[in-house]
Amino acid sequence: MVVPQTMKQVRFSGPGGPEVIEVETAPVPQPGPGQVLIEVAAAGVNRPDCLQRAGGYPPPPGATQVPGLEVSGVIVAVGPGVAASRIGEKTCALVISGGYAEYAVADEPLCLPVPKPLSLLEAGGLPETYYTVYDNVFTRGGLKKGETILIHGGSSGIGSTAIQLAKQAGATVYATAGSPEKCAFCRSLGADEAINYRAQDFVEEVKRLTHARGVDVVLDMVGGPYVQRNLNVLALEGRLVQIAFLQTSKVDLDLMNVMLRRLTITGSTLRARSVALKAEIAGHLRQDVWPLLEAGTVKPIIHAVFPLEQARAAHELMESSAHLGKIMLEVAR
Known part of the structure; x- marks a missing residue:
């Protein structure tokens, strides 16, 4: 050539x-x-x-x-x-x-x-999307069949991929998005429920959907005030996986739940x-x-x-x- x-x-x-x-x-x-x-x-x-x-x-x-x-x-x-x-x-x-x-x-x-x-x-x-999602959801987040995951930014490239792969893995999938149209998009990809974060409190919605149990994995790219709220929605032995910070990476946290609920905070760059x-x-x-x-x-x-x-x-x-x-x-x- x-x-x-x-x-x-x-x-x-x-x-x-x-x-x-x-x-x-x-x-x-x-x-x-x-x-x-x-x-x-x-x-x-x-x-x-x-x-x-x-x-x-x-x-x-x-x-x-x-x-x-x-x-x-x-x-x-x-x-x-x-x-x-x-x-x-x-x-x-x-x-x-x-x-x-x-x-x-x-x-x-x-x-x-x-x-x-x-x-x-x-x-x-x-490549960038699938490498990122697989490594963070399954390797670092350890998502398994029968578990529950909350995916923030569900209508993004990362989010739309994570919804599909998590659903294929046999997980229950919740996603957040910023409009009714985006929530409908998330559901069309397999999300069991989509939460409009502009109109609903995702912490309260996740507690309602899981009967107060919480989710096993949270995939987040927002950061800032989401970090504490993510910890609050994790179930026992839950894992928070941070892959970006659309808001700030500097946060004021109460880590008591990490001890009491045996939580894991992880994240990565590629x-x-x-x-x-x-x-x-x-x-x-x-x-x-x-x-x-x-x-x-x-x-x-x-x-x-x-x-x-x-x-x-x-x-x-x-x-x-x-x-x-x-x-x-x-x-x-």
């Missing part, structure tokens, strides 16, 4: 709002040892991209400053140690950065096959982990989740698609929280 020398990519002119997003021409990156070069078909837009743009989530040292944590496309070149037979494969990959571009470098162990029912566009919304640790998650996804995607039992929900050149509009939509599911960038050729 002939790979050009230059490409279009998104850059941030400095920390700030969506107005700092620009498109520039730059050299096509070269894959290093154990890496592949992907001709990008689509890239997912995620909250961490907005945080990076604002100056709060920089890529690790040595990584490209180009945003984008997940891509799909075709492998067009390989680095040392990667079989040349991989050239021409369709793949979706978790990347440390660089997804908002016509070409992106990915570590080979983090490249997964495109599930048969899905287009490349749909597959581009899988980007800074080693390739080996991320590859472990990829192995679990291939074994446990990819068959569900192949069967069409779960699927990515795409709300809107923008051309790469309209990344600014994609970020504006993300920060409006008006979307239901994933926001995608598509590379036109």
Whole structure:
């Protein structure tokens, strides 16, 4: 395959709002040892991209400053140690950065096959979301069949994925969302109940729904005042899993319930982990989740698609929280 020398990519002119997003021409990156070069078909837009743009989530040292944590496309070149037979494969990959571009470098162990029912566009919304949900809900949160989970932000990309996977695992699923439309969306994906947090107190609703028992797992990306309230809705041996802070990470807590109810507070980020640790998650996804995607039992929900050149509009939509599911960038050729 002939790979050009230059490409279009998104850059941030400095920390700030969506107005700092620009498109520039730059050299096509070269894959290093154990890496592949992907001709990008689509890239997912995620909250961490907005945080990076604002100056709060920089890529690790040595990584490209180009945003984008997940891509799909075709492998067009390989680095040392990667079989040349991989050239021409369709793949979706978790990347440390660089997804908002016509070409992106990915570590080979983090490249997964495109599930048969899905287009490349749909597959581009899988890696960051599914890696995050699987690791936090099932590995860190330990959700099991017959347990109950509360998922905040149920209409988001993360939330819509978590609802589907938790339901397939045999859990009872409650979700919060900010409007009747979003609550109906959550129920359509399998949520047993959706709570409109603007009109209802989710603590009281969860207590009512569980007959005061509480839930086994809470998946939260809000933080701030939600942290104490999340602890208050956990059942005995419950687990709070924190994956982001749309509000503040600094909170004033009464931790008595942690002792009395034997609770666990955990959380994680994905980007800074080693390739080996991320590859472990990829192995679990291939074994446990990819068959569900192949069967069409779960699927990515795409709300809107923008051309790469309209990344600014994609970020504006993300920060409006008006979307239901994933926001995608598509590379036109």
